[in-house]
Amino acid sequence: MRKNKLTYTSAITELEKIVEEIESGEIDVDVLTEKAKRASELIKFCKDRLRNTQKEVEKTLIDIADPKAEEE
Amino acid sequence: MQPLSQEEQYSGLPVFTLSELNTSIKEALGLAFPESVWVVAEISEIRCNSKGHCYLELVEREEEETIAQIRANIWAYTFRGIASKFEKATGESLKQGMKVLLQVNVTFHEVYGLSLNVRDIDPTYSLGEMVRKKREIIDRLTKEGLLQLNKQIPLPLVPQKIAVISSVTAAGYGDFINHIVDNPYGYKIFHTLYHSAMQGQEAESSIISALRKIRGHKDLFDAVVIVRGGGSQIDLSCFDTYGLAVEVAQFPLPVITGIGHERDDTVADLVAHTKLKTPTAVAEFLLSGMSSFEERLSNAQRTLAHLIDESMKEETHRFQYLVQHFRHIVRDRFSGEMSRIEIVLHKLIHETTQSINSHNSSLKLDMSRIVGGLNKLFQQKENRIKHCGQALRLLDPVNVLKRGYSITYFKEKAVKDIATLQEGDIIRTRVYKGMVKSKVEALHAEE
Numbered sequence: 001m002r003k004n005k006l007t008y009t010s011a012i013t014e015l016e017k018i019v020e021e022i023e024s025g026e027i028d029v030d031v032l033t034e035k036a037k038r039a040s041e042l043i044k045f046c047k048d049r050l051r052n053t054q055k056e057v058e059k060t061l062i063d064i065a066d067p068k069a070e071e072e
Numbered sequence: 073m074q075p076l077s078q079e080e081q082y083s084g085l086p087v088f089t090l091s092e093l094n095t096s097i098k099e100a101l102g103l104a105f106p107e108s109v110w111v112v113a114e115i116s117e118i119r120c121n122s123k124g125h126c127y128l129e130l131v132e133r134e135e136e137e138t139i140a141q142i143r144a145n146i147w148a149y150t151f152r153g154i155a156s157k158f159e160k161a162t163g164e165s166l167k168q169g170m171k172v173l174l175q176v177n178v179t180f181h182e183v184y185g186l187s188l189n190v191r192d193i194d195p196t197y198s199l200g201e202m203v204r205k206k207r208e209i210i211d212r213l214t215k216e217g218l219l220q221l222n223k224q225i226p227l228p229l230v231p232q233k234i235a236v237i238s239s240v241t242a243a244g245y246g247d248f249i250n251h252i253v254d255n256p257y258g259y260k261i262f263h264t265l266y267h268s269a270m271q272g273q274e275a276e277s278s279i280i281s282a283l284r285k286i287r288g289h290k291d292l293f294d295a296v297v298i299v300r301g302g303g304s305q306i307d308l309s310c311f312d313t314y315g316l317a318v319e320v321a322q323f324p325l326p327v328i329t330g331i332g333h334e335r336d337d338t339v340a341d342l343v344a345h346t347k348l349k350t351p352t353a354v355a356e357f358l359l360s361g362m363s364s365f366e367e368r369l370s371n372a373q374r375t376l377a378h379l380i381d382e383s384m385k386e387e388t389h390r391f392q393y394l395v396q397h398f399r400h401i402v403r404d405r406f407s408g409e410m411s412r413i414e415i416v417l418h419k420l421i422h423e424t425t426q427s428i429n430s431h432n433s434s435l436k437l438d439m440s441r442i443v444g445g446l447n448k449l450f451q452q453k454e455n456r457i458k459h460c461g462q463a464l465r466l467l468d469p470v471n472v473l474k475r476g477y478s479i480t481y482f483k484e485k486a487v488k489d490i491a492t493l494q495e496g497d498i499i500r501t502r503v504y505k506g507m508v509k510s511k512v513e514a515l516h517a518e519e
Contacts, residue, residue, distance in 0.1 A: 008228070029384075043369050043372070047366065
């Protein structure tokens with residue numbers, strides 16, 4: 001699922017495009033289900049990432065941290 | 073000028089002891105500068121000792137060249153007053169590189185030599201001087217196109233990876249970290265501290281070197297935050313330097329400042345991507361970015377849910393309408409067909425009945441005729457059969473034989489032509505109730 005690395009920007013862009021498409025009313029009911037599924041995936045991805053630790057990132061940041069910065 | 077003792081002469085000139093000379097100098101200076109004077113100078117060095125006395129090195133420069141220099145001192149008691157008045161007015165403590173207007177007494181000490189004793193410093197002059205210098209720097213940055221440079225870098229939608237330039241010991245740093253770690257939304261912000269002195273002589277170069285270290289890892293971060301303790305309102309001049317401004321302006325990531333001051337923005341604030349008053353405000357700003365992003369998400373989610381709900385309802389309605397319509401049409405059609413069928417059926421029944429009736433009556437007529445005809449026919453047939461019977465009886469060979477006819481056989485075959493016989497042939501003749509065997513004696517053919 002995360003082949004093309006999803007970013008916040010690409011996620012929200014895609015999400016808002018889906019909303020627009022559906023708003024325009026030109027979407028078939030069959031496609032609608034698919035789109036709704038994708039939208040909820042995107043929302044979940046963003047909400048998770050806003051709150052959850054990505055271990056790799058944290059680790060890298062600690063590795064490069066200024067030695068004097070060993071706080072917390 | 074007279075030497076104090078005139079006992080010694082050398083080559084016609086008076087000879088002094090050093091103390092005599094210095095005393096003379098002191099007196100002469102006292103006469104030349106009977107009162108304090110105001111002097112404009114730049115502080116090239118300043119230090120305070122443990123007793124609170126302050127020692128300065130004052131210079132005048134012309135194009136970086138020192139063209140005058142003198143020592144000065146401020147006694148502890150005076151310094152407290154001067155320093156606090158100065159800080160209150162300018163927001164700065166007295167420091168190296170600053171241009172000041174000092175009220176001084178020119179003093180000469182027999183042992184320590186010439187120095188200026190500072191009685192007062194007029195902060196208004198320094199303030200004006202600082203404003204002018206700052207204006208110059210801003211003008212230069214504007215001319216060089218650096219003022220807006222960092223602002224053009226887009227701040228990521230969700231600034232989640234932050235390089236922090238601050239001092240571990242700075243109160244503002246703690247505020248900032250607490251704020252982003254304990255945020256009520258539960259957002260995760262990755263932060264790394266790049267330690268730097270945030271005030272004093274080395275602050276500028278320290279901040280610059282921190283920025284350069286971050287530059288080496290710029291891909292790991294979304295933004296740089298420069299924060300410094302709240303409360304302390306002084307010593308912001310390091311943020312007013314051209315060197316730091318250039319570094320901030322040209323930085324490849326957005327720089328957000330929270331230097332903790334109430335007065336005019338520093339030059340660093342002006343070139344920064346976003347300037348905020350305090351470290352806490354910076355934290356709030358980052359969090360608000362995240363929460364407004366989440367708000368967008370939630371909006372999209374709500375709109376989607378609504379739209380999907382709507383379009384499902386619409387589809388259901390359409391479907392229901394179709395079903396109803398269909399039912400209607402079918403019913404109409406059905407009842408139409410039914411009545412048509414009924415009409416046809418009625419007609420059919422009617423016609424059939426009629427036709428049956430009419431046929432029936434003609435049938436009855438026919439039947440009597442047929443029966444009549446048949447009877448007659450049967451009669452005729454019977455008569456004919458009777459007749460035939462009679463005829464048949466007449467034709468029976470036995471009856472024929474009875475009536476005197478006979479049949480002659482030669483070689484088991486009935487003789488029908490005389491020509492088949494010859495004289496001497498043995499023939500057999502059937503007669504009524506028997507057979508006659510005879511020999512042909514003569515044959516008489518007849519025409």
